[in-house]
Amino acid sequence: MILLEFEEPIAKLQEQLDKAIEIAEQADVDMSATIEELEHRIREKRREIYANLTPWQRVQVSRHPERPYTLRYMQALTEGDFAELHGDRNVKDDKAMVGGFGTINGETFMLIGQQKGENTKMRTYRNFGMANPEGYRKALRLMKLAEKFNKPIVTLIDTPGAYPGMEAEERGQGEAIARNIYEMLNLKVPVIVVIIGEGASGGALGIGVGDRVLMMENTWYSVISPESCSSILWRSWDFKQQAATALKLTATDMLELKLIDEIIKEPLGGAHTNPREAYDAVKAAILKHHAELKALDPVKRMDIRMDKYIAMGVYNED
Amino acid sequence: MTPDKQGGWFSRTEKGIVTETKDKKEVKDGLWYKCPKCREIITTEDHEKNLNVCPICGHHERIATKKYFELMFDNNQFTELAANIYSADPLNFTDTQPYKERIVKTMKKTGLKDAMTVAVGEVNGYGLVVAAMNFEFIGGSMGAVVGEKIARAADYSLEHRIPLMIMSKSGGARMMEAAISLMQLAKTSAKLNRLSEAKIPYISFCLDPTTGGTTASYAMLGDVNLAEPGALIGFAGPRVIRDTVGHDLPEGFQRSEFVLEHGFLDMIIERKDIKEKLGQLLKMFAS
Numbered sequence: 001m002i003l004l005e006f007e008e009p010i011a012k013l014q015e016q017l018d019k020a021i022e023i024a025e026q027a028d029v030d031m032s033a034t035i036e037e038l039e040h041r042i043r044e045k046r047r048e049i050y051a052n053l054t055p056w057q058r059v060q061v062s063r064h065p066e067r068p069y070t071l072r073y074m075q076a077l078t079e080g081d082f083a084e085l086h087g088d089r090n091v092k093d094d095k096a097m098v099g100g101f102g103t104i105n106g107e108t109f110m111l112i113g114q115q116k117g118e119n120t121k122m123r124t125y126r127n128f129g130m131a132n133p134e135g136y137r138k139a140l141r142l143m144k145l146a147e148k149f150n151k152p153i154v155t156l157i158d159t160p161g162a163y164p165g166m167e168a169e170e171r172g173q174g175e176a177i178a179r180n181i182y183e184m185l186n187l188k189v190p191v192i193v194v195i196i197g198e199g200a201s202g203g204a205l206g207i208g209v210g211d212r213v214l215m216m217e218n219t220w221y222s223v224i225s226p227e228s229c230s231s232i233l234w235r236s237w238d239f240k241q242q243a244a245t246a247l248k249l250t251a252t253d254m255l256e257l258k259l260i261d262e263i264i265k266e267p268l269g270g271a272h273t274n275p276r277e278a279y280d281a282v283k284a285a286i287l288k289h290h291a292e293l294k295a296l297d298p299v300k301r302m303d304i305r306m307d308k309y310i311a312m313g314v315y316n317e318d
Numbered sequence: 319m320t321p322d323k324q325g326g327w328f329s330r331t332e333k334g335i336v337t338e339t340k341d342k343k344e345v346k347d348g349l350w351y352k353c354p355k356c357r358e359i360i361t362t363e364d365h366e367k368n369l370n371v372c373p374i375c376g377h378h379e380r381i382a383t384k385k386y387f388e389l390m391f392d393n394n395q396f397t398e399l400a401a402n403i404y405s406a407d408p409l410n411f412t413d414t415q416p417y418k419e420r421i422v423k424t425m426k427k428t429g430l431k432d433a434m435t436v437a438v439g440e441v442n443g444y445g446l447v448v449a450a451m452n453f454e455f456i457g458g459s460m461g462a463v464v465g466e467k468i469a470r471a472a473d474y475s476l477e478h479r480i481p482l483m484i485m486s487k488s489g490g491a492r493m494m495e496a497a498i499s500l501m502q503l504a505k506t507s508a509k510l511n512r513l514s515e516a517k518i519p520y521i522s523f524c525l526d527p528t529t530g531g532t533t534a535s536y537a538m539l540g541d542v543n544l545a546e547p548g549a550l551i552g553f554a555g556p557r558v559i560r561d562t563v564g565h566d567l568p569e570g571f572q573r574s575e576f577v578l579e580h581g582f583l584d585m586i587i588e589r590k591d592i593k594e595k596l597g598q599l600l601k602m603f604a605s
Binding site (some may be wrong): 074085107131162163165166168169170171172173174175177178179181182185186201202204205209221222223224229231232234239242243246247249254257259287305307309311312313316317 | 331363392402403404405406408409411413414461462463465466469491492493494495496497498499502504505507508509510511514517530531533534535536537538539552553554558559561563569571572580581582593
C-alpha cells in the first residue's frame with residue numbers, strides 16, 4: 001500500500017512488521033506476539049493520525065492512487081450485475097464519464113459517474129476523470145433514460161473538474177453543465193449523489209444535483225481546488241493548505257453548512273485500505289435513502305428537491 | 319532651470335509605471351480614450367456619446383449596469399428590487415485579507431452592495447425584470463447575494479408575469495463563499511425551472527466577460543441567449559485553457575461571434591440596438 005507523507009509514522013511500524021513476518025517465516029521462530037503487538041500499534045497510530053486529519057490531508061486521501069474509482073463501486077454495488085451504456089448520441093463516447101443500468105438488492109438503478117484511470121495508460125484514456133461536454137450530455141441522456149423507465153438514479157462523483165480544453169469550449173462545456181444542473185432539478189425519479197473522491201466545482205455539480213447528497217468521509221467538495229484557489233487568491237501555489245482550510249471543503253464542513261445530507265464513514269485509513277467495507281457502507285447509505293425517497297410522490301419529491309436548493313445561501317438583509 | 323523642473327506636461331515625479339494592471343483599463347477620467355483594440359484615439363466625450371463603443375472598430379468597452387438601465391428602460395424609469403441584500407461571510411473566509419474587509423472596501427469603492435443589481439421597468443412599453451451583474455464588484459463573482467437576487471428577480475417575474483432578463487458580466491463563482499457559491503448554480507437553475515413551468519420568457523444577455531459558474535448556469539439557459547459583440551463567453555478562462563493545451567489560443571476564441579458560430583447564442587446585438595431588439599423580442603413573446 002502506498003503511504004502518504006503524513007502517514008510516515010505508520011511506514012516505520014510497517015517496516016518493522018514486515019521484518020518480523022520475514023524472520024518468523026525464515027527462522028521458524030514464533031513471532032506472533034511481536035506481530036500482533038505491531039499490528040495493534042499500526043492500528044492505533046492510524047487511528048491517531050486519522051482522528052486529526054487537516055483539510056489538506058483529507059484532500060490527499062481523496063486523491064490516493066489506490067482509492068477505488070467509480071467503476072469499482074458500480075461493479076461492487078451491483079455484485080457484477082451491471083450493464084455499461086455508452087455515448088451521448090451526438091459526438092462521441094466520453095471515457096471520463098461512465099454509466100449504465102445495474103441492480104442493487106434486486107432493484108434496477110441507473111448508475112453514473114466520472115471515471116479516473118487506474119494506471120498511467122488508463123489515466124490518459126480516462127482523461128484523468130475530466131469530462132468533456134459529451135460526457136455531461138451522455139450523463140443526461142442516461143438520466144432521461146432512467147426517468148422514462150422510472151428507475152432511480154445514483155451518481156458517483158470523483159473529478160478534478162470539467163476538462164478545460166479548446167474543443168470542450170467549442171462544444172459548449174458551460175452549456176452542457178448548465179443543462180444538466182437544470183434538468184436534474186426536475187427529474188421525476190429519485191436522485192442520490194455520492195461524492196466518492198474529488199468534488200471539483202461545476203464539473204462535479206454537473207452530475208451532482210439530487211434529492212440526497214452524501215459525502216464519503218475522506219472526500220472534498222468545493223467551487224475550486226485548493227491549489228487553484230491558492231494560485232488565484234494568494235497569487236502563489238504555496239498556500240494550498242491554507243486554501244483547503246479556508247474553503248471549508250471537507251465532508252464535516254459541508255454537513256455543518258447544510259449543503260450535504262450525510263457523511264458515509266470510511267474504513268480506518270481511507271477507502272483504499274479496505275474497499276469492501278467502503279462499498280458496503282455506500283450501498284447501505286444508498287438503500288436507506290432510496291427507501292425514504294421512493295415513498296414520496298414524484299412531483300412532491302421534485303418540489304422538495306428544488307426548494308432545498310433554493311434555500312441554499314447565507315446573506316444579510318437590512 | 320533643467321527641463322524636468324519646469325513643470326511641463328511631460329514631467330513625472332515617480333519613475334516607472336506605477337499603475338496596477340487591473341486599474342489600467344477602467345481609467346476613463348482623461349480627455350482622451352484610446353481604443354484597446356484598434357488603438358484609435360478619440361475624445362472621451364465622443365466615446366461616451368457613442369455608448370462607449372469605438373466608432374472606428376466597434377469595440378464595446380465595458381460599461382456599468384447603470385448605463386445599461388439608462389439606454390434600455392423607457393425614460394430611464396425603473397424600480398430597483400431587493401436592494402438591501404449584502405454578503406454575510408458565512409465561511410469566515412480569509413485569504414490575503416479577510417473577506418469581510420474586502421466586501422466593505424469594495425462597497426465603498428463601487429457604491430454597490432454586491433455584484434448584482436435588479437430592477438423592473440419597461441422597454442418600449444413592455445415590462446421587463448432585469449438582473450444585471452456588476453463586474454466592478456469582485457470581478458462580478460457570484461455568491462449567495464447574487465443567487466438570492468436572481469431568486470427575488472424570478473419571484474417578481476412569476477408574481478407579475480413579466481419576462482426576466484439576466485445580464486451576465488462575471489468571472490464566475492465567488493471563491494470566498496466556496497461551496498455556497500457553487501450551490502448558487504443549482505439555486506438559480508431551480509428558479510429558472512419555476513419560470514419555465516409558468517411559461518414566462520427568460521432572456522440571457524452575455525456581456526464581457528461571462529465565464530465560469532455563470533456560463534455553467536443561467537447564462538446558457540435562456541429561452542434566447544443574446545450577447546454584445548466581442549464579449550468573452552466560456553466555461554474555462556483563456557489562461558487555464560492555454561496552460562492545458564500548451565499553446566496560444568486563436569484570435570477570437572471564446573468571443574461572442576465564435577460562440578454564436580458554435581450554436582450557443584441566438585443573436586449578437588450591438589449596444590446601440592439593445593433597446594430596439596429587446597423591444598422586438600418582448601413584443602414577439604407577448605403577442
